[in-house]
Amino acid sequence: MFDTALKRKAFSSTLLTWYVGHKRDLPWRHTKDPYKIWTSEVMLQQTTVATVIGYYQRWLKRFPTMKSLAQADIRDVLKAWQGLGYYNRARNFHRAAQIVIDQFGGELPQEPDGLRALPGFGPYTVGAVLSIAFNKPVTIVDANVRRVFQRILAVQNPEASFDKDLYKLLESVISRRSPGDFNQGLMELGALICRSKEPSCNVCPVKEFCSAYKKGIQELIPVPKQLKTENIRAVVGIIKEKNKILIQKRPSEGLLADLWEFPGGKVESRDKDLKEALKREILEETGANCSIGRYLGKVNHAYTQFRVELNVFEANVLKDFTPGKNMRWVTGKDLKNKYPMPSGSAKIVKKILKSDH
Numbered sequence: 247m248f249d250t251a252l253k254r255k256a257f258s259s260t261l262l263t264w265y266v267g268h269k270r271d272l273p274w275r276h277t278k279d280p281y282k283i284w285t286s287e288v289m290l291q292q293t294t295v296a297t298v299i300g301y302y303q304r305w306l307k308r309f310p311t312m313k314s315l316a317q318a319d320i321r322d323v324l325k326a327w328q329g330l331g332y333y334n335r336a337r338n339f340h341r342a343a344q345i346v347i348d349q350f351g352g353e354l355p356q357e358p359d360g361l362r363a364l365p366g367f368g369p370y371t372v373g374a375v376l377s378i379a380f381n382k383p384v385t386i387v388d389a390n391v392r393r394v395f396q397r398i399l400a401v402q403n404p405e406a407s408f409d410k411d412l413y414k415l416l417e418s419v420i421s422r423r424s425p426g427d428f429n430q431g432l433m434e435l436g437a438l439i440c441r442s443k444e445p446s447c448n449v450c451p452v453k454e455f456c457s458a459y460k461k462g463i464q465e466l467i468p469v470p471k472q473l474k475t476e477n478i479r480a481v482v483g484i485i486k487e488k489n490k491i492l493i494q495k496r497p498s499e500g501l502l503a504d505l506w507e508f509p510g511g512k513v514e515s516r517d518k519d520l521k522e523a524l525k526r527e528i529l530e531e532t533g534a535n536c537s538i539g540r541y542l543g544k545v546n547h548a549y550t551q552f553r554v555e556l557n558v559f560e561a562n563v564l565k566d567f568t569p570g571k572n573m574r575w576v577t578g579k580d581l582k583n584k585y586p587m588p589s590g591s592a593k594i595v596k597k598i599l600k601s602d603h
């Protein structure tokens with residue numbers, strides 16, 4: 247398939263011609279500013295293009311330059327990221343911007359080792375930023391590229407070394423003149439034509455290079471994985487004092503680190519009912535004895551690793567209570583604008599507390 251330089255060149259130029267004529271008009275494709283391209287690439291990891299567009303535009307209004315991001319408070323950074331998930335991306339982005347401003351005079355390094363040393367720069371981001379922003383022939387493998395090549399090479403059950411071998415192959419195929427367009431072309435092909443379900447092989451520009459298509463097995467590749475998702479039932483307490491609501495900050499390590507949420511937690515098998523579970527959780531987390539009041543409603547949210555059903559109640563603190571250092575009494579406006587929350591908690595603010603605030 248790619249055994250001669252002529253075939254490799256033919257693949258590369260066919261892909262580039264198709265990409266130039268068919269690429270989607272996306273905001274980050276109108277810039278050569280490395281900071282803006284970096285922003286889009288951080289956001290696009292594990293998030294769909296449709297979701298990223300709005301975030302990208304709001305982000306650049308809020309943090310128009312790398313310097314403005316580096317100087318921002320981490321809480322504002324996480325707030326602007328709220329809803330995109332995988333918050334470590336935002337933390338690393340912020341930290342890396344600070345390093346680039348402090349140690350590199352605001353210029354991103356233009357070689358792989360320099361970028362790899364920055365927080366959040368894995369092989370994908372290194373390749374994307376170097377090829378798209380700096381026109382360097384550095385290859386990338388993401389889920390789309392991997393699927394396209396599993397099909398082109400008709401690999402149903404890839405070995406552990408598949409990605410490594412693919413990087414090597416791509417290094418021999420990547421366009422030296424337009425490496426950024428080549429990389430984006432492959433990802434675009436995976437997103438628009440060689441989709442995971444029902445690939446549009448009839449209009450695929452590279453079908454003559456595709457072994458799976460020739461064998462008629464493209465729909466069998468890749469073999470779908472059985473995903474196990476845990477279902478969690480949880481309870482949440484809305485504790486009010488005057489017109490303010492109690493929230494607390496999650497630990498700085500682990501899942502949804504540093505985000506703010508209402509007191510509450512997982513319902514355990516030992517809990518008699520939801521109210522008892524909430525009473526216990528609030529006592530364990532805040533030290534406050536509570537009586538549980540009205541049921542306010544239910545919110546469901548699917549995170550990547552689990553699905554959660556959040557049962558929301560009013561709760562009243564029974565005795566004098568002094569919030570711990572990771573807790574705050576906040577107004578509804580502050581909840582919406584200042585404190586970054588996990589998506590499930592943000593849904594509670596939007597759907598259940600909306601009438602009060």
Ligand code: SF4
Pocket residue numbers: 394397398439440441445446447450451452453456458459464
């Ligand atoms: S021919 Fe079909 S399976 Fe092969 S790369 Fe094109 S869209 Fe994908």
